[in-house]
Amino acid sequence: MSNCCKEGFKWNGEPVGKETTLGNNPAYVTGDNKDAAVLIICDVFGWKLPNVRLIADHYAKEANVTVYGEVIEPAMMEDPEKRKNFDIMAFIGRNSKDKRFPEITANAKELKSNYKKVAAIGFCYGAWAVLRLAAKDSAIIDCAAVAHPSLLEESEIANIGVPVQFLVPETDPMFTPELKEFTLKTLPTLNIPFNYDYYPGLVHGFAVRGDQKDPKQKEGLERAKNSAVYWFKQYLH
Template sequence: MSSCCKEGFKWNGTSVGKETKLGKNDVYVTGDNKDAAVLIICDVFGWKLPNVRLLADHYAKEADVTVYVPDYFDGEVVDEDALSNPEKREKFDVMAFIGRNSKEIRWPEIVANAKELKSNYKKVGAIGFCYGAWAVLRLGSKDEPLIDSASVAHPSLLEEKEIANIGVPAQFLSPETDPMFTPELKEFTLKTLPTLGVPFNYDYYPGLVHGFATRGDQSDPKQKEGLERAKNSAVYWFKQYLH
């Protein structure tokens, strides 16, 4: 993974949800819809980052869903000051972090959470940011889909087979500059999506970079417009396919 996966800006605001449990995992929950739920699978900053909780609150209110943000990193919390503090960012070894939280390690608990949501709600969607994208696409695979719609933003760790196996409506929120979602992977995605027989949305964000949807600078007009457009696109996607 690239250094862009640990850069960004902390957002201002106060979240309104609560912390509880989803299966064995700690989870932030917001919203009160009994029929439709959204699972957020976070980037390396995890479930306590204020930004992702504020996004969850927006999704819950604007898409009328109950949103779950689980901890998939065994309680490990990256210092949010690493977003803007170069010294702290340098100390954060993102590759070692990924080693502790590999696909093989985290996939079983993600599946367990998705199955629990699927048993309790009529419709379940999922959105994955950076690290979380691979898991969302696997949950929406044509083999055994555990969700009804998928959305990913500036994905990391994606493999071509995970894209080629999508079996539910899928949305990609893609910035212009992204070392993790490479031009080659973007080209593969754009060629493959029309062949899968499912609705898709490829939303492009010129001038923006990896991490913009969850760690963009709200004081910069272009970044603010982009992160708000990404939020609105995800809300539309959930409203379209979860109700």
């Protein structure tokens, strides 16, 4: 993973949800729809980052769903020393796919047992898990979305079996031009609805860590939120 995965801006706003548990994991929950749920699988900043909670609140209100979302201290965004000292490869070692996917699967299955329809969206590190939850012949979720994905393998893209949305910035060292090309060639062959939403001039992390004071970044992160809301409304209701 790249340094862009540990940089960004903390947003202003007061989340309206509450902390709860999902399976054996602490989580943030917002919204009160009894039929449709969205699981957010976060980047390295985790579900305590205010940005993630504010996005969850928007999804809950605007898409009429209930949203559930090693936690890294959000202050890292504003402290260059903490960013420098944060070891991304050590984080990956502690949170490898083999270690994390069983508990993510358990959480998704718990949601599926309690809601008629379940979607999942993954930001950065969380994207690979969403695509695995969406795998054909074993899908646990009804639709999927990923934003500036990291650590994707071609096999995870080729095996998607539910409607899927990609929110893709122009510049992204983690979602390389080669992976973008593979994705664009592969999605039309999967016989599923898909949306590939492209954000010129923006960079990795824009959808959850963009600078709200920069007009172009603000427009992009709002457009990404609106695109995800539309996707959830389309396939959860």
